[in-house]
Amino acid sequence: MAPSLVHLPNGQTLTVSSVFAGFAFKANDLNIHNSAFPPGWTIIIESQDDLDHEVAVDGQEGHDVPRKSHTRRYRSPTLHGDNLFISSISNPSNTDFKPATSPTRQIAMMLWATLWWYFHQPKPNIHITTKGLNDHIPEDGRPKGDWRINIKREGIFKGRHLLPKLERMGIITSEDSCVGESIDDRSGEGWMGMFASQRGFWLIDPRIFLFTLSPTMHSPFPGASPYPSRPGSPNRDSFALSKADAPGDMPQGLMTPQAQSPGGPFASGSHLPTYYPPPPTIFTFTNNIRHPIRQKPPAQGETFYTRYIHSVGQFLSFRVASLSHKSPTHRGPVSDSTPNFLPPGSGVTQGSLPSIANMTINPNDTDLLHTWMNDPRVDALFGMAGPRSVQEKMLRDALNTKHSFPVIGCWDGKPFGYFELYWVKEDRLGRYLSSHDYGNWDRGFHALVGEQEFRGPHRVKVWMSALVHFCWLADPRTERVMLEPRVDNTKFINYLQDVGFYKEREIAFPHKQAALMKIRREGWEAPVL
Secondary structure, X not given: OOOOEEEOOOOOEEEEEEEOOEEEEEEOOOOOOOOOXXXXXEEEEEEEXXXXXXXXXXXXXXXXXXXXXXXXXXXXXXXXXXXXEEEEEEOOOOOOEOOOOOHHHHHHHHHHHHHHHHOOOOOOOOEOOOXXXXXXXXXXXXXXXXXXXXXXXXXXXXXXXXXXXXXXXXXXXOOOOOOOOOOOOOOOOOOOOOEEEHHHHHOOOHHHOOOOOOEOOOOOXXXXXXXXXXXXXXXXXXOOOXXXXXXXXXXXXXXXXXXXXXXXXXXXXXXXXOOOOOOOOOEEEEOOEEEEOOOOOOOOOOEEEEEEEOOXXXXXXXXXXXXXXXXOOOOOOOOOOOOOOOOOOOOOXXXXXXXXXXXXXXXXXXXXXXXXXXXXXXXXXXXXXXXXHHHHHHHHHHHOOOOEEEEEEEEOOEEEEEEEEEEOOOOHHHHHOOHHHOOOOOEEEEEEEOOHHHOOHHHHHHHHHHHHHHHHHXXXXXXXXXXXXXXXXXXXXXXXXXXOOEEEEEEEOOOOEEEEEEEEXXXXXXXXX
16 A cells, blocks of 8 residues: 655645545645645545456457456555546635636646555556466466556546546546547546556656645735645745735745746746646757757756655655856755644744755755766766866856756755756767667766765666656657667666666767667656655
8 A cells, every 4th residue: 555645746745544435635735724624635446356357369359248347445456447536525715725716627636646646556467367368378478458547437527528628638548539429418428438547647747737726815824835836834034926916915825936046847926737838849950960949958956857756765856957156955845844834923934944945065066076077986987087177167068058958866955966868869879870760859868876875776766767757758759768878887777777778789989889778658657666
């Protein structure tokens, strides 16, 4: 069973508790009055066991034959047999928060958070057994299925327009893609077989669904928000105003990004989802290479990916490297963050509490690179050792490169490694590949871990898969991610293979013999949790 405390990527926590026939989700940051019915929602989830089930074989058209099955209380995930719907919703008090502008988006957010919890549970056995066909074959030789959960048209989902809207958002899908014959949209025809798959869930950007509620004028907790973009406690000295959205001087919470200190990927002063689709394709030429004009990366110091890693107990985040003489302030959630609100009149402000965000013990990024690059272990692979001016020039060049940008990885806000994300087509790697080896939107990255305390096979696999995850989310047109480690770096190559990369061939660069490692979107299932 998944942990009862669920960490969402924007820093909010949910408490999940078992209730009759399902689970209750309580938004910890909204229960400011300790209500007997705390803000949140309840789901009904059940599992159906198929006892005799035949499937089509060898591409032949087949159909499900009548089968014996029984429904039981949900205990752990099954491959295809779990059924879910939201049965009830408990909204926060209208004296504290304005109702959601779009109830559909609020329900979508609740469903997304529910699926986040569900797909963090232990993965079921994915091998499919077909009675009389492959039940004599060892399990590892049997076909693999796609882990999915069925979304039932019951409870909150019974509204005649709700499931179609959720399907348009991409959070649920169906194998029935026809229009259908019925002209009565209340019949539910065509909407009975909806489901969400693990693979599809991890390929959809959470910024589409996560947003915040606006506090009311008279709320005693004006900065508290059900889905905060950053997990700091509100204080009346740190609110940013949004003239477009706020009447008078009403504060808009902690999420407004400041020009001098960019917010994270969920930062929004308007309390709206922060997802924007990628730009249209417009081609240009660079060094005689025809390629799409690339969208500008995030700003220096800006966090663009964050996710709680349950197996490690910390938040992993990536931000753009900075030339600032000061250590960039961490603008994302951490595992030991303080409560999301402080009692009014306590005389305590968030800024006066110790946290990762207001500690200044970390060196700036240039100093970090100077230390890391002069480590003999790192220098053996990167060859960028030398005085501080060498690493500063490297960072300046990386920030001024049009097809890539430099990245600092952090565990709970503490830097641990340096990365460079690039577009393959304009990169040096693209010159050694034929045109059918890559697409216009395929990406790659370079990587090093500089801090000894954050080394180890599991952490490596986590951040590797997280960078791949970001590439898929950043642009749905990206079909491959590539790396070209030196062939003698066998440990790193083995780590790549552990997270789904495969070695296609070797490439002779002037400075190294490299293994061309690739991973494809269609073969990727989920990030390492």
